[in-house]
Amino acid sequence: MEKITLPNGVRLLFEEIPHVRSAAVGIWVGSGSRHEPAHLSGISHAIEHMVFKGTRTRSAAQIASEMDAIGGQVNAFTTKECTCFYVRALDTHLPQALDVLTDIFFEPSLSESDWETERGVILEEIDMYEDTPEDLVSERLFAAAYRGCPLGRPILGTPAALRRLRAERIRAYMRENYRPDRIVVSMSGRFSARDRDFLLARFSALAPLPSLATEAAAFAPAFTARHKDIEQNHLCLAFPALPYNHPARYAQQVLSGILGGGMSSRLFQTVREQRGLCYSIYSFSVGHEDTGLFCLYTALGRETERAALRLVADIVRQFADEGPTRAETERAREQVKANVLMGMESTSSRMNHMGRSELLLGTIPSSEEIMARYDAVTPEIVRDLAGQLFDFSRLCFSAVGRAVRTAQYRRVFSD
Numbered sequence: 001m002e003k004i005t006l007p008n009g010v011r012l013l014f015e016e017i018p019h020v021r022s023a024a025v026g027i028w029v030g031s032g033s034r035h036e037p038a039h040l041s042g043i044s045h046a047i048e049h050m051v052f053k054g055t056r057t058r059s060a061a062q063i064a065s066e067m068d069a070i071g072g073q074v075n076a077f078t079t080k081e082c083t084c085f086y087v088r089a090l091d092t093h094l095p096q097a098l099d100v101l102t103d104i105f106f107e108p109s110l111s112e113s114d115w116e117t118e119r120g121v122i123l124e125e126i127d128m129y130e131d132t133p134e135d136l137v138s139e140r141l142f143a144a145a146y147r148g149c150p151l152g153r154p155i156l157g158t159p160a161a162l163r164r165l166r167a168e169r170i171r172a173y174m175r176e177n178y179r180p181d182r183i184v185v186s187m188s189g190r191f192s193a194r195d196r197d198f199l200l201a202r203f204s205a206l207a208p209l210p211s212l213a214t215e216a217a218a219f220a221p222a223f224t225a226r227h228k229d230i231e232q233n234h235l236c237l238a239f240p241a242l243p244y245n246h247p248a249r250y251a252q253q254v255l256s257g258i259l260g261g262g263m264s265s266r267l268f269q270t271v272r273e274q275r276g277l278c279y280s281i282y283s284f285s286v287g288h289e290d291t292g293l294f295c296l297y298t299a300l301g302r303e304t305e306r307a308a309l310r311l312v313a314d315i316v317r318q319f320a321d322e323g324p325t326r327a328e329t330e331r332a333r334e335q336v337k338a339n340v341l342m343g344m345e346s347t348s349s350r351m352n353h354m355g356r357s358e359l360l361l362g363t364i365p366s367s368e369e370i371m372a373r374y375d376a377v378t379p380e381i382v383r384d385l386a387g388q389l390f391d392f393s394r395l396c397f398s399a400v401g402r403a404v405r406t407a408q409y410r411r412v413f414s415d
Contacts, residue, residue: 250376
């Protein structure tokens with residue numbers, strides 16, 4: 001893997017894999033929803049949509065037609081921490097794919113008429129989230145845990161902010177926040193020296209700008225309930241956890257695997273298989289620059305939720321006290337390692353790993369380094385971490401469905 005840092009601060013990563021016939025290329029920008037002021041909530045996601053509406057030389061239809069003609073894929077996504085624009089194409093068509101990708105990144109038209117149309121699409125997307133309880137319960141959890149902080153606002157933005165937003169402000173925001181020191185270009189697969197030089201030349205043209213600071217997040221325990229007339233209640237518990245660059249993040253992943261990472265996990269086996277109190281139950285962690293959440297999710301009927309929540313709380317408390325067995329630790333560790341290694345066999349996954357790691361961590365751990373970190377996780381390390389994380393006085397809780405009052409949920413965990 002080759003890394004080049006341009007004088008303006010842009011970092012470019014090149015990993016050549018000669019035995020494949022395609023390449024994946026991503027332009028990663030350290031500008032996501034947590035970097036937005038409240039009155040511009042959703043602008044990062046709006047940029048993700050708007051760059052595909054056309055450039056100075058291509059219409060939206062031409063972008064789609066050109067990529068379809070070469071069998072390529074072009075897309076983008078926005079997170080709370082970053083935005084990524086990416087393509088994947090055969091090596092023979094990579095020059096054209098790179099031309100399209102850099103065109104939408106550097107020369108989007110961002111017209112007012114296009115924004116009037118795309119605003120409606122994004123508002124429909126927000127409505128879709130409202131109709132997806134599993135997403136809604138997590139979104140409300142974040143809003144409660146980080147109330148008053150940019151990290152608590154939704155990636156899609158709010159309808160009020162989007163209706164006020166104008167295309168001119170989108171153009172200005174892109175100029176102000178897409179700074180060279182926040183940009184990482186990642187390419188993995190089969191490519192030529194010409195492809196590499198094209199990207200170097202294109203990004204060398206950016207003028208350097210001073211770095212921007214990120215507003216710190218502040219976690220606060222909270223309970224929230226949203227009534228929705230649906231068959232199942234969707235519940236999410238969260239504890240403050242590790243930021244994405246914390247050295248114990250590998251142990252946290254193993255912990256999640258043991259507690260709720262699959263069909264052999266404690267939560268699945270006890271709450272669903274043995275007691276039949278729910279259909280779906282799992283755990284996951286979310287890391288950010290300066291904070292994180294460890295979450296437990298379940299979907300169940302209102303008549304079983306009290307018993308299920310009491311059981312979940314008992315399992316979590318017991319886990320914090322006693323920790324996992326050696327067999328559980330080894331099983332979860334091998335499961336996580338297999339997922340990482342199998343993912344590394346895809347050029348898209350390798351591109352994502354390089355780009356995300358360089359942007360967020362400032363370094364790119366090798367597969368061998370990652371495996372060594374997982375192998376170093378012991379039952380004792382997991383137990384100690386669980387004891388630190390699972391403090392019910394700092395619990396954040398979200399419910400969506402035929403939910404009861406938050407005071408009743410609080411009593412479940414305090415009794």
